[in-house]
Amino acid sequence: MKGNVIVGQSGGPTAVINSSLAGVYKTAMERGYTRVYGMRYGIQGFMEEQYIDLSKHIKNELDLELLKRTPSAFLGTCRYKLPEIHEDKAVYERIFELLDKLDISVFIYIGGNDSMDTIRKLSDYALLTGARQKFVGCPKTIDNDLAITDHTPGFGSAAKYIATSTKEIICDAMGFSYKKKNVTIMEIMGRNAGWLTGASALAAGEDCAGPDLIYLPEIAFDVDKFVEKVRSLLEKQDVVVVTLSEGIHNDEGTYICEYTSGSETTDAFGHIQMTGTASYLAQVISQELGCKTRAVELSTLQRSAAHMASRVDVDEAFAVGGACVKAADEGDSGVMVVIERVSDDPYQSTTGVYDVHRIANAEKVVPREWINKEGDGVTEEFLDYVRPLIQGHYNPMMVDGLPRHLSMKVQNYDWAE
Amino acid sequence: MKGNVIVGQSGGPTAVINSSLAGVYKTAMERGYTRVYGMRYGIQGFMEEQYIDLSKHIKNELDLELLKRTPSAFLGTCRYKLPEIHEDKAVYERIFELLDKLDISVFIYIGGNDSMDTIRKLSDYALLTGARQKFVGCPKTIDNDLAITDHTPGFGSAAKYIATSTKEIICDAMGFSYKKKNVTIMEIMGRNAGWLTGASALAAGEDCAGPDLIYLPEIAFDVDKFVEKVRSLLEKQDVVVVTLSEGIHNDEGTYICEYTSGSETTDAFGHIQMTGTASYLAQVISQELGCKTRAVELSTLQRSAAHMASRVDVDEAFAVGGACVKAADEGDSGVMVVIERVSDDPYQSTTGVYDVHRIANAEKVVPREWINKEGDGVTEEFLDYVRPLIQGHYNPMMVDGLPRHLSMKVQNYDWAE
Numbered sequence: 001m002k003g004n005v006i007v008g009q010s011g012g013p014t015a016v017i018n019s020s021l022a023g024v025y026k027t028a029m030e031r032g033y034t035r036v037y038g039m040r041y042g043i044q045g046f047m048e049e050q051y052i053d054l055s056k057h058i059k060n061e062l063d064l065e066l067l068k069r070t071p072s073a074f075l076g077t078c079r080y081k082l083p084e085i086h087e088d089k090a091v092y093e094r095i096f097e098l099l100d101k102l103d104i105s106v107f108i109y110i111g112g113n114d115s116m117d118t119i120r121k122l123s124d125y126a127l128l129t130g131a132r133q134k135f136v137g138c139p140k141t142i143d144n145d146l147a148i149t150d151h152t153p154g155f156g157s158a159a160k161y162i163a164t165s166t167k168e169i170i171c172d173a174m175g176f177s178y179k180k181k182n183v184t185i186m187e188i189m190g191r192n193a194g195w196l197t198g199a200s201a202l203a204a205g206e207d208c209a210g211p212d213l214i215y216l217p218e219i220a221f222d223v224d225k226f227v228e229k230v231r232s233l234l235e236k237q238d239v240v241v242v243t244l245s246e247g248i249h250n251d252e253g254t255y256i257c258e259y260t261s262g263s264e265t266t267d268a269f270g271h272i273q274m275t276g277t278a279s280y281l282a283q284v285i286s287q288e289l290g291c292k293t294r295a296v297e298l299s300t301l302q303r304s305a306a307h308m309a310s311r312v313d314v315d316e317a318f319a320v321g322g323a324c325v326k327a328a329d330e331g332d333s334g335v336m337v338v339i340e341r342v343s344d345d346p347y348q349s350t351t352g353v354y355d356v357h358r359i360a361n362a363e364k365v366v367p368r369e370w371i372n373k374e375g376d377g378v379t380e381e382f383l384d385y386v387r388p389l390i391q392g393h394y395n396p397m398m399v400d401g402l403p404r405h406l407s408m409k410v411q412n413y414d415w416a417e
Numbered sequence: 418m419k420g421n422v423i424v425g426q427s428g429g430p431t432a433v434i435n436s437s438l439a440g441v442y443k444t445a446m447e448r449g450y451t452r453v454y455g456m457r458y459g460i461q462g463f464m465e466e467q468y469i470d471l472s473k474h475i476k477n478e479l480d481l482e483l484l485k486r487t488p489s490a491f492l493g494t495c496r497y498k499l500p501e502i503h504e505d506k507a508v509y510e511r512i513f514e515l516l517d518k519l520d521i522s523v524f525i526y527i528g529g530n531d532s533m534d535t536i537r538k539l540s541d542y543a544l545l546t547g548a549r550q551k552f553v554g555c556p557k558t559i560d561n562d563l564a565i566t567d568h569t570p571g572f573g574s575a576a577k578y579i580a581t582s583t584k585e586i587i588c589d590a591m592g593f594s595y596k597k598k599n600v601t602i603m604e605i606m607g608r609n610a611g612w613l614t615g616a617s618a619l620a621a622g623e624d625c626a627g628p629d630l631i632y633l634p635e636i637a638f639d640v641d642k643f644v645e646k647v648r649s650l651l652e653k654q655d656v657v658v659v660t661l662s663e664g665i666h667n668d669e670g671t672y673i674c675e676y677t678s679g680s681e682t683t684d685a686f687g688h689i690q691m692t693g694t695a696s697y698l699a700q701v702i703s704q705e706l707g708c709k710t711r712a713v714e715l716s717t718l719q720r721s722a723a724h725m726a727s728r729v730d731v732d733e734a735f736a737v738g739g740a741c742v743k744a745a746d747e748g749d750s751g752v753m754v755v756i757e758r759v760s761d762d763p764y765q766s767t768t769g770v771y772d773v774h775r776i777a778n779a780e781k782v783v784p785r786e787w788i789n790k791e792g793d794g795v796t797e798e799f800l801d802y803v804r805p806l807i808q809g810h811y812n813p814m815m816v817d818g819l820p821r822h823l824s825m826k827v828q829n830y831d832w833a834e
Contacts, residue, residue: 009592013589044595072588076592076593077593078595160818163819164820165718168488168489168718168721168722171487171489172488172717172720172721173717174489175430175489175490175493176493176495177458177493178457178458178462178467178493179458203819205816205817205819207821294717296717296718297713297714299713299714300586300601300713304586305585307581387818390819391817393815401577401807401808401809402577402581402807403581403584405588405624405625
């Protein structure tokens with residue numbers, strides 16, 4: 001008897017985080033594990049005995065396919081930081097007691113940097129105490145900021161949605177350009193890493209000029225220089241479209257969004273909740289240059305738009321989920337599964353495993369040489385890296401005109417009298 | 418010799434406004450007109466001799482299909498109000514001189530209320546002066562606020578995008594609900610008519626609870642009552658999702674967005690540019706109830722998301738464009754083509770023509786009986802009306818991972834060094 005598998009989801013969701021969950025489930029069943037449990041709301045819910053038997057929800061192959069196309073965390077997610085082992089041993093004793101109670105032999109955690117920190121601590125504790133469970137991290141983040149792995153599942157689909165929306169927003173802006181200059185500023189997720197914002201450059205091609213200016217958080221942002229850039233662009237063209245990361249900041253590290261709001265909140269990891277950069281800068285441009293401006297914040301749409309998921313991304317997320325079970329089944333623990341790029345053209349990838357201690361809490365940002373000299377665009381090398389990841393389309397399963405999702409429970413609605 | 422056709426686009430764009438343009442082009446060619454001209458930037462550009470020969474841009478059937486899938490106004494659009502004839506006759510003399518110069522016998526204008534006003538004035542002037550040109554209006558607006566026609570091309574696709582995004586945003590919000598109540602407020606276009614906001618209710622179904630509260634501009638909005646509603650919902654559930662129209666206002670007619678901004682601008686028709694309602698109310702909820710809030714503004718995405726266009730809508734927009742040419746060819750002038758619903762189940766529609774004098778400047782709002790008693794939701798009748806309009810999907814033509822559009826010119830980009 002191999003015992004059971006438990007899997008959790010943590011951190012910000014993506015369009016394909018459930019495809020990894022589907023991969024975990026399928027491989028675990030195929031490899032002869034008895035049950036696959038899902039933690040509700042990650043380790044936080046699990047510690048309070050919130051979990052489900054996944055086979056009750058994935059009843060057939062169609063459900064599995066629906067799950068692959070369902071955005072956000074099917075199991076629910078959390079932002080919960082485990083204490084260091086020496087700080088609070090009781091937390092760990094509690095978790096391992098529950099794992100034993102459920103006869104868990106494999107623990108998979110789908111998440112980003114903070115989640116890999118959880119895998120690191122749990123696998124360390126297992127080593128210290130001789131516990132039998134294997135702990136494997138499954139990478140996930142639209143931000144693409146995990147070290148070692150070539151890229152993260154979730155990034156390709158968000159990049160595809162962003163590039164598509166950028167094209168459509170540019171179409172929209174171009175339509176209104178007669179004798180009326182207009183500036184559109186798009187705010188894209190990314191606190192410290194500009195991968196997603198850079199992906200807006202994919203919009204450029206035979207049918208679209210792409211954004212005129214692209215600002216990544218890797219480069220200090222200067223509001224005055226920005227205004228001058230826009231002013232000089234408006235001398236030769238009527239429409240200016242700018243994409244920028246929510247996390248752009250000045251050379252002293254002050255976020256541009258802090259110029260305006262004043263009401264920041266922080267999460268359990270000390271991250272500032274960001275918003276308002278685009279609308280602040282749109283106001284500045286409007287005041288300084290007197291032209292029509294529009295701020296577009298892609299908001300949570302960019303991480304939950306499963307209807308625009310990339311096939312490469314959905315398939316890789318699924319494969320990575322399966323590879324986590326395989327790794328644990330073959331004895332690995334304290335590792336994260338990584339994606340290795342085998343070839344650029346034609347694009348091919350495979351999976352590997354990597355020591356989670358070397359990954360946790362290290363952020364991968366866009367290398368300086370993939371950003372242009374001026375700091376307001378990305379290079380061909382950047383585009384060559386991203387382009388394979390947005391290829392292919394997973395048709396949503398349309399029911400009554402809308403994409404169908406797999407759902408655990410539906411809150412009742414009573415507004416229709 | 419039948420002479421030539423000229424077609425223009427006006428007002429806010431939609432995902433399918435170019436499908437109507439494609440319909441005009443195809444039917445005009447088939448009916449033996451020599452040339453189809455396109456006004457650049459509507460009547461405003463045309464008066465300054467900005468026009469193109471469409472056959473130079475639509476070179477084959479593939480181009481025509483691409484045009485049907487291209488969002489925003491291919492020809493460029495404007496918000497330009499013609500003076501009354503008695504106010505400035507010279508403007509009309511100028512326009513008709515140009516029409517004669519180009520040997521125009523049919524003038525088609527694709528637009529909303531304001532554009533039908535243009536058709537009315539031009540056809541009146543032709544009657545007064547005995548000019549030979551026929552003037553036909555082609556309805557278009559995501560707002561669905563045109564009178565007489567059952568619905569307007571553009572509405573169905575925007576409704577489909579909004580319902581899809583609402584589902585995805587609800588998924589996202591549900592994932593984060595563990596011991597942390599959260600309220601999401603989605604702001605949807607619609608100044609005086611709540612058709613689009615009501616369409617968010619389509620998200621509700623077997624896999625999704627749909628929005629908890631839906632506020633249309635047809636009903637006066639009370640901020641205090643709203644806060645109490647949300648408070649009481651949060652007593653029984655962790656996640657509250659609210660959709661509301663940008664145009665909601667209190668019972669004295671003051672827009673909620675005016676509570677905050679102070680920097681409104683108005684267009685040529687005196688419309689206020691609206692934004693900020695959702696973020697204002699999110700701030701109020703956060704202060705009053707102390708929970709996590711998020712404001713999502715769908716912005717121009719909702720009118721330009723051709724990648725989520727409804728097949729019914731694209732096909733009807735195409736048919737309506739063709740019907741405009743047919744009407745003019747058969748002698749109609751001063752009319753708008755309307756969509757008539759022949760049957761609800763199975764859904765069938767046809768086109769008719771209607772005197773533009775009875776349409777211009779009249780706004781069709783959501784009837785009171787299609788809004789629930791409380792004024793915070795829509796009824797089944799509303800849903801039965803909208804549901805057929807979001808059916809079916811037009812697959813985008815994907816090139817290198819992104820939807821391909823037909824484009825007239827591409828501004829050069831130089832950020833890639």
